[in-house]
Amino acid sequence: MRKTLKQLQGESDYWRIKFINEQQRAEAAEAKLAERDRQDESRWNTHDGIARPIGLNKDDLVYLRMKRQEMKLPYPAGMINWKHDGSEFDVLAWASVNAPIRPAPAVSLAPVSNCLSFFASVIKSGESWSETCQRDLDAARETLRNI
Incomplete structure (x- = not known):
């Protein structure tokens, strides 16, 4: 079944919005880690x-x-x-040791950043969304949940 131009545009908008939401979550996680580091330094x-x-x-x-x-x-x-x-x-x-408890080691956000960059390239190129893309997105979400 061939998709209409309107359907393709709708899918493109969906993935663009999804990418922006994930990017905002990654930026919020980075800000949270920076605040945690700043609190750790004060002790x-x-x-x-x-x-x-x-x-x-x-x-x-x-x-x-x-x-x-x-x-x-x-x-x-x-x-x-x-x-x-x-x-x-x-x-x-x-x-x-009696100072506030030290936070757990920070999770590296590099895999999330790489994943989001890949998603951006997929969206910009107009490629179809694959199972690999979805698996990478799920792994990035899991990393963000564990922060």
């Missing part, structure tokens, strides 16, 4: 490299940011070399 205290911070007891658990990496597991403050000696293990910042 970190810079370290001067002289001694254990005042008010921090030896038994207090702290997360550390060192020159080399951020430590994902907390350490007792009394077990840490707080004095800078020029090594890659110098403490640059610390956060108390």
Whole structure:
């Protein structure tokens, strides 16, 4: 059965609107992740490299940011070399475990972005919507739901 020009235009409008809605959801998710990162940054205290911070007891658990990496597991403050000696293990910042709970690692939005770019190219080229397109769209939606 051949489709009329009006039917094809209607399908094109449907997929264009669907793409715009998914793009808006992806942008909202990126804004949510940026806000979460900003809140996470506010709990970190810079370290001067002289001694254990005042008010921090030896038994207090702290997360550390060192020159080399951020430590994902907390350490007792009394077990840490707080004095800078020029090594890659110098403490640059610390956060108390008693501070607000750290958010879960951010989900990468790159697959969603790639998927939306692909959908845009399909819509612009006038290609038909395939099962592969629908599967990719469903996977992108699932990623957005898990954020």
